[in-house]
Amino acid sequence: MKKETARTLRAFAIELAIYALFVVAYFFLVLNLLGEWLDRLEISHRYTYAGLAILLIMGQAVLLESLTTFLIRLFRGRSE
């Protein structure tokens, strides 16, 4: 039982570390580039910005959920 718990925790830690790497890269590559453009859009085209804001947050949510599910399958599969 203890062995199983340790294995699960180790797999979870690896998943989190890889996830963190993806997220840091995402911060620098995507959000930094998007920042100024979104700022200008928010000032000049409010309705477009409002629609895009919902699309972005939903799109990111689906993407991240898929990424974490993939990582879980990858590492849980290997640890079992």
Add this chain to the structure above:
Amino acid sequence: MFFPISGAHISPIYLVIVGFIIGILGGFFGVGGSFIAGPALRLVGVDWNFAVGTDLAHIVGKSAVAVRRHRALGNVDLKLGLVMALGTIAGAEAGAQLIQMLKRAGNVNLVVSIVSIVVYFGISVFMIWESQKTLRSRKGGSQRGLVKGAKSKMDYSAFSPVTRAIQRLQIWPMIALPASGIRAISLWIILLVAFVGGLFSGFLGGGAGYIRMPSMVYVLGVPTHLAVGTDLFEIIISASYGTFSHAIKGNVDILIALVMNTGAAVGAQIGAISTQYFTGPKIRLAFVPLPLIGAAIVIYTLFTGHKL
């Protein structure tokens, strides 16, 4: 990290951690978590209007992650969620109008604060009583008080005689909710429950999941696991509407919400998966502190004049 839309300097690590905590709570209890997100954003200097709008955008993303997970676990009643979204949006608009009326009459803060404190304490006291009574009766081996729920998500409640009486009210049109195990219930009762939740959402801001989730269990008779998942689905629709409305008024910094969502994506899945290890009454008992936190925030605001 600088966020040009709101003009705030905030550590992304802080935002990720806040998102993670709210994600766990949201995934487990089916609430938006605005009672944490709003104050957490205010704490690092985000303006009040941006804190409210950005929090709603973040709730959309976090709920989307949690719903995908809950749906895979069979915890989402799409039909019920869509009907409730209509009532919630109407209620939120009515709540906002009511606030305006109270503002004109004066004493808006006092009236809203007292009403919300009474409601929050009422929910907590009722849920402690009900969940403990249900847990005790189950230990005694009694099968009475069974809520008619989906077969795989059977739930027990000491309040179920009242719930069944509500389900028997024949107010046309009646609709069936097979995913929740409800053979027939009046559409108006569902809309009323959603409307009241929306009303409090309009009154106090946020999603008011701490009112809607218990109402779904005790009034509509939805099993707790399904109430959590369905409430989150309903939150996606109503919070999207709120996000759009706030964004066109210039109250949403989507970049902050996107960063928070990276933490919430992990937290929401942990929360959603954790529901599988707890029975309905235990989830309801663990839910009790949430309305109390809401009440504490209102009391703090009332006595200090600082809006958290």
